[in-house]
Amino acid sequence: MLTGEVRNKIDKIWSDIWAGGISNPLTVIEQLTYLMFIRSLDEKELENESFEALGGEGIPKIFPQDEDGQNMRWSKFKTKDSRIIYDIVGTKVFPFIKTMNGANTTAFSRYMQDAMFLVPTPQVLQKMITGLDELYEHDIKDLDMQGDLYEYMLGKLASAGQNGQFRTPKHIRDMMVRLLAPTPNDKICDPACGTAGFLVSSSEYIRENFEAEMTSEQWEHFAGEMFSGFDTDRTMLRLSAMNLMLHSINQPHIDYVDSVSKQNSIASAYDIVLANPPFTGTVDAESINDNLKTVCDTKKTELLFLALFLRILRKGGRCACIVPDGVLFGSTKAHKALRKELVENHQLQAVISMPSGVFKPYAGVSTAVLVFTKTGAGGTDKVWFYDMKADGFSLDDKRSPVEANDIPDIVTRFHNLEGEMDRMLTEASFLVDKAAIEANEYDLSINKYKEVVYEKVEYDKPEVIIARLDGLNLDIAAKMEELRGLLGE
Structure with missing residues (x-):
């Protein structure tokens, strides 16, 4: 540090x-x-x-x-x-x-x-x-x-770019990497890489957990083939390449590619995808890759990127990505089709709802982390939901360090989902059956399933409250008389 x-x-x-x-x-x-x-x-x-x-x-x-x-x-x-x-x-x-x-x-x-x-x-x-x-x-x-x-x-880049991209805070990136736990043999991609933060966090995780036992072939893989990133901003590509170089990754596949366009034909290539794709921005409908439209026919970048993640992952490949809350409950045909694809045709494992202050001071958008595995044959049985309330920093524009932090709990619980079986829907995390999600038109917002416990409040009887008000009125009248007497002296 x-x-x-x-x-x-x-x-x-x-x-x-x-x-x-x-x-x-x-x-x-x-x-x-x-x-x-x-x-x-x-x-x-x-x-x-x-x-x-x-x-x-x-x-x-x-x-x-x-x-x-x-x-x-x-x-x-x-x-x-x-x-x-x-x-x-x-x-x-x-x-x-x-x-x-x-x-x-x-x-x-x-x-x-x-x-x-x-x-x-x-x-x-x-x-x-x-x-x-x-x-x-x-x-x-x-x-x-x-x-x-x-x-x-x-970290001083405290402004969102033209296409809605903004830096993901390091502690959130590190949490997502720890959820997926990459290995030295994986191929890792961020198709909206910006300054390569997710790739850097992945490299740090691998060095921290495997450095002592890595073979020369794995180190060679680490220096080049392991990491891929795409962006449409050449300035960002320069910054990301420099960032990776400072972490011993000299030959990453950092390329100028419009990830959701016909220009990108990559499929079934990566073991892990980590990303915070742009939430807004214009996409030329003519340029969108046709095989993304078959999953969800839309021009919304956040949905197109999710379809892209499914395409570029190999079978068994895993993804952790950030999505705006609208993806979880949006009612358009494309929103529902994308959620249905994740739940029915692949294995959706987790929906981690994050507080809206996570991206402050430069965005107040409410977001969630989705974790899923590409299977092409279903596999979703239960989906784990977590309602993150704190991330170790204040949720105002200052983002000062605070003690409250759910991230260690999130990582620990995610890697022991067996222990979540008996959790109640009133708790911070719980499992929801696929059948319940299907019955709710594949709505993935945590509030659809979380139960709120209301404490019963006992009130006095009306006659008791009225008697108390009468007493207060008499007291006020007496004080007023006393005040008039003081003024008259």
Whole structure:
């Protein structure tokens, strides 16, 4: 975890950039991302040189070996005059990283072609370089901390995008990953990946639980094939590739794809899908993939993405995704068809209702987490419902840490559904028979099944209440007389 001191240093860099004229937080993160990438290239080159010096085999160089090429290295230019640094980064380093796209480069470099260097002045650039260098030299000790640093910066993206996308808080992502419990052999996908938060949370879970026992083949799988993500925003693709790179995933399948369009024909490819798909946004009806329409004929992105998850999962593959509450009880033909598909043709396991403050300060939408397994042959017997009331943070715009937190209970109970059999419908979690869901037109809102216990309130008889009111009136009259007497003296 980042200390308060480290956070303050990041905030200082941020405010320097802000004061220099870059006010869009996405642009700030982009520019810092480019500098972090430039620095990481030099770090890699230094590692290679150390390996060679110890008698290792020759390794292809990242930077050209002439003077101009060597001057592009972070360690060479960082101490120069601010105007010289600005010229080197703007006219040499930036064009260089935009064009490096060979077989051995990272996913990040693939999305650099349309990147723009937008740091306004030499002074702002020097502050950014000095601030980052100090962080790396004194505070950022390992990949985990680099990831935390990046996560903290991404946390400043406190606004929803044009198409209704917004960052899923890390603790919610981590909860969803723990519900599915991925293994080192799984292939994991987020078809609306944004900044790759779900993929990063999955990688952290795998390292935390399997690192000591993973084989070399599994590590190779981890660095590339294991993680796939799609998005239609190239800025997001750059940020997600950088985010994954900071977590030792150098060759993920991060691609520019409109997931629900005819452009995407992927089917039965993944073991796990984790996603928070866009809840709004325009979809061109002509471009929607026909096999999604067969599940639910709609233009609503949240329904189309659910149909997509079913298509891209292999049989036995599992999904945990966030949906707006409307998906659970919507009365349109498409809503009902999608819910029926999940319940009748696959195995719907859980509906976790989340409080509306989870996505504050930038959205107050009520949402739920759906957990299901693709079977193609049914399997839904009972569906587990959980009414989450607290997630460890206040549910106002401040989102301050609080003690109340249902997440540990949710994860524990989900992995022991046998123990939920005797739970009453009045409790926070309970199981509902498939027959009851079918009878309610596949309505999946928890309030349809949760029973509320009303406490009986005993009231006094009317004559007792009237006598009490008479007594109060007499008391008021006496006090008024006393007050008049005081005023008359």
